Amino acid sequence: MTRISLNSKKIETIKEICASFGNKPSEIINILHKVQGALGFLPKEVQEVISEEIRMPVAQIYGIVSFYSFFSMKPKGEHPISVCLGTACYVRDSEKVLDEFKRQLGVGIGELTDDGKFSLDCLRCVGACGLAPVALVGEKVYGRITPAQVKDIIAEYRDK
Amino acid sequence: MxxxxxxxxxxxxxxxxxxxxxxxxxxxxxxxxxxxxxxxxxxxxxxxxxxxxxxxxxxxxxxxxxxxxxxxxxxxxxxxxxxTLRVIMARRTVVDLMLSDHPSDCLICPQSGKCELQKLAIDLGLREVTYAGEKSEYRIDVSPAIIRDMNKCVMCRRCETVCNSLQTVGSLSAIDRGFKAVVGTAFEQDLSKSTCVMCGQCVQACPVGALSEVDNTRQVMSAISNPKKTVIVQTAPAVRVAIGEEFGMKPGSRVTGKMVAALRMLGFDYVFDTDFAADLTIMEEGTEMLQRISKFIQGDKSVKLPIMTSCCPGWVNFFETYYPDMLDIPSTAKSPMQMFGAIAKTYWAERLGISREDLVVVSIMPCVAKKYECQRDEFKTNGNPDVDYSLTTRELADMIKLLNISFSDLQEEDFDRPLGESTGAAVIFGATGGVIEAATRTAYELFTKKELGKVDFTELRGLAGVREATVDFDGTPIHIGIAHGLGNARKLLDKVRKGETMFHAIEIMACPGGCVGGAGQPYHHGDFSKVEKRLQAIYEEDAAKTLRKSHENPYIQSLYKDYLGEPCGEKAHKLLHTIYFDKSAKIEETEE
Structure with a gap:
């Protein structure tokens, strides 16, 4: 028997989002998108509640969450950092930029810093190939960055 | 057109x-x-x-x-x-690529000899694995009934389809992507912690050794060779019409006598029949059904209908997980296997003058879920289970092969008495619609106090997923619902929950076709005509019996007279009835 517990406010939020999509299993991608937007990430408790609301097996929901790299089961930092490893960025050395972020923050891909300020991820193309290599902090795009600039970018957010 | x-x-x-x-x-x-x-x-x-x-x-x-x-x-x-050559070469490459990420321990794989991938490799004449590459590594997940070794998974997704579409259980789904993609449970948790009801249809569907049942044959062999233990065996009705397939016989071959002979050669002290307990089940469930229906007809509002059968452990797990609001509707009668165990470890152990600990009860079942059922705490006394081990039809065949017994040449033998005598009503428990037909044969005579002219209720037979029929109880119409396969059960239950259709009684079996299509039966590899032939054989076996109504079984009559008292009486209730638990997922709200 699965027993899970979750904050009642969060449950309310999830229920509202599911209801706004008519509690339809066919809307699962949209629902997950919105719920992640509202709660930051999709831990298993959250997936269980969605499963209950839209009557879709939680294994299938987990199948979707684990398939798409956009969805995360781990909490994101206050300032989520994503480095593009798409083809254009990659050939312009974005991997070195990513390595510098790892070194400066002391975390690996998909991890969160101890103070909860930053999380690090990589992604594939944000549609700004002309600015390659590209990194995102939150929704702000940084283009043509070099490893040397990484320290300054982090500093911008350190005390925010 | x-x-x-x-x-x-x-x-x-x-x-x-x-x-x-x-x-x-x-x-x-x-x-x-x-x-x-x-x-x-x-x-x-x-x-x-x-x-x-x-x-x-x-x-x-x-x-x-x-x-x-x-x-x-x-x-x-x-x-x-x-x-064409081009086609054959392409097929070879495809299988070659599959083998590049497949363990090469075929000689000791539980599926060896029955594996569809192995057969392809043989038929296509593969002599080497060309592409050495990375291998997947997954932990092996062992539940009380099913073993998952995803290192052997070929991502055919047959298990996923039966789990979701046929059974609507939804424990299995494709997870992750690319090379890491695999069929798994939510959050890759243990199957036993998921919503799995252990029906085992995924095991029946798996073409390779990724899904298999827990093997209990060694424990049984060691019990048999222990001189301090008396080891008795009971065989479910569906086993006798299927086990012949494991020895090259035609699907639907009735091999009851050979099976009994083989069990004696294996060294069981007594060879009994679950069918005896199926007759007992009818006495209990039929009486309960009649009591509830009579009260209902008299206008007693406290009585809930329909009464639902409770023989099938996959089905019991299913309603405990998905219909916790309806726990008071199924019959409280234990399954025939568990009734047999309860009688064996009391009545029979007392007659032999031995303690229950020295009596080992083994069951041969067409089922994987029975392995879990016999481990349930409510079926134990001081930690000692009523049924010690449950083997599948396939495991029994493995034991027979282990002893080099030439099965098809065996002379037919008969079950031991008293727990081996049964009627035709008990045999049909192995087919969808059979339990309710058996109950109808007895309930009709008890209700109308008249003898049945014709015992065959053909309106209850067939292979449609959901069936409805009305049986005339001498002027009183009794509405009966039947479903096999848990997806069909869900359709029927949702109708009942919404109050759309009124039924007096419902029979549900988790596996398609009923126990003849059980997960523990010889692999049919998707050839459902084999299951249909087993089903026909069940009805032939019934027709060949002299006694065809459970209440006419003389050993059942004397069991009540000498030991149990009345059907559904105090002692019968204590030994032969059970309770159900709410196993649904629970979400608790916290303020934090």
């Missing part, structure tokens, strides 16, 4: 309805195209054809690429070649 399509396969001209796949068109004229991911339970509305394994590729004239026969519909004037 259906539009017909003309095409040519391997030089043979044929006409098939529009929408037919190349695979089915070829099979309709006896041309066999090998498959792996394709799995169909014909007539049960289940077909898995993701077109992902590419083993069924064929050449279509005028098309550059080879086409997957299972996923390509025929078109007018199509010319198909199923076994």
């Amino acid at each position: 259906e539009k017909m399509i003309n095409l040519t396969i391997d030089g043979i001209k044929l006409q098939v309805p529009k929408g037919t796949t190349i695979l089915k068109a070829a099979r309709s004229i006896g041309i066999d195209i090998p498959t792996l991911c394709h799995y169909e339970l014909k007539g049960q509305g289940i077909e898995n054809r993701p077109g992902s394994c590419r083993v069924c590729m064929v050449e279509v004239e005028g098309k550059g690429n080879l086409a997957a026969a299972c996923a390509t519909n025929v078109s007018e004037g199509m010319v198909v070649k199923t076994h």
